[in-house]
Amino acid sequence: MVAASAGNHAQGVALAARELGIHATIYMPIGAALPKLEATSGYGAEVVLHGTVFDETLLAALEFAERTGAVMIPPYDHPDVVAGQGTLAFEILDQVPDVENVVVPVGGGGLISGVASAFAQLAPELGREVRIIGVQAANAASYPPSLAAGEPVSITTAPTISDGIAVGRPGSLNFEIIRRTVDEIVTVTDDETAAALVVLLERTKLVVEPAGAVGVAAAITGKLAVTGPTVFLLSGGNIDPMVMERIVSRGLAASGRYLIVGIPLPDRPGQLATIADLIADANANVVEVLHTRHGNGLQITEVEIEIHMETRGPTHAEHVLDQLRAAGYRPRVGG
Structure with missing residues (x-):
């Protein structure tokens, strides 16, 4: 099998392949966070570094699959991936049964499309709709222009600390689900995300990678207009300590x-x-x-x-x- 990922999907595929006794080739961007890289190779996957942005990495993985016949495990644009991500909705309801808002980091759109579609289907049973809000890094925000255009559009991403959601084009399946089921998409800057990481470290004692902290960044900057019980998905803790040191300094300055x-x-x-x-x-x-x-x-x-x-x-x-x-x-x- 083969997959492309900035790190989190990579680790999941690598672990699954090891447990199933299958060889996995994982394409990751050049400059991927060291903890993600080491964990992926530590699970036994063959890691290939390719591309300076994720879209180049994904294209290389697709070409490898076509050339070798390896099964491609998409990072977000596939019904099975969306369905798997949707199970988070049940975990949220187990822990916060009266939830009214869910705030989700967005890259290609797999996580939020799964969560949003699950809550949309559960609405009749719950007797209410749960508001779903997506948050993107401003330097890699492909959904606002895509939603405005009515179809997925490609953007040129700029460097961002939120490497886990730095995707230049929405997934086709994900876009259609998000267009129907997500209430709002907002963006945050890297400085705002860095400040959120500091808040999470100080106030909640949680180590969160930048891509997982964008929802909190949107909240503390007042970009979310929510009331009632609200859940923020902190979707990853794979951050290089050296990078964390720089980000914390940036976050302290930003705050x-x-x-x-x-x-x-x-x-x-x-x-x-x-x-x-x-x-x-x-x-x-x-x-x-x-x-x-x-x-x-x-x-x-x-x-x-x-x-x-x-x-x-x-x-x-x-x-x-x-x-x-x-x-x-x-x-x-x-x-």
């Missing part, structure tokens, strides 16, 4: 808790100490300091320092900036 400022200063002794005192008086914590005489726009008599500091949120960060401005400095956010 106003990690502030980077560049400050031009007169090139004379004591200026750094003065700046440090101002920041300390504002109760921020300096993490890193960089010093240069070669910044853009600097006068010959000036230097620039770039200060990285921890703050307690947007209001506190603005207070720190106000303190610096009140002392006559010109802080530039972002360094």
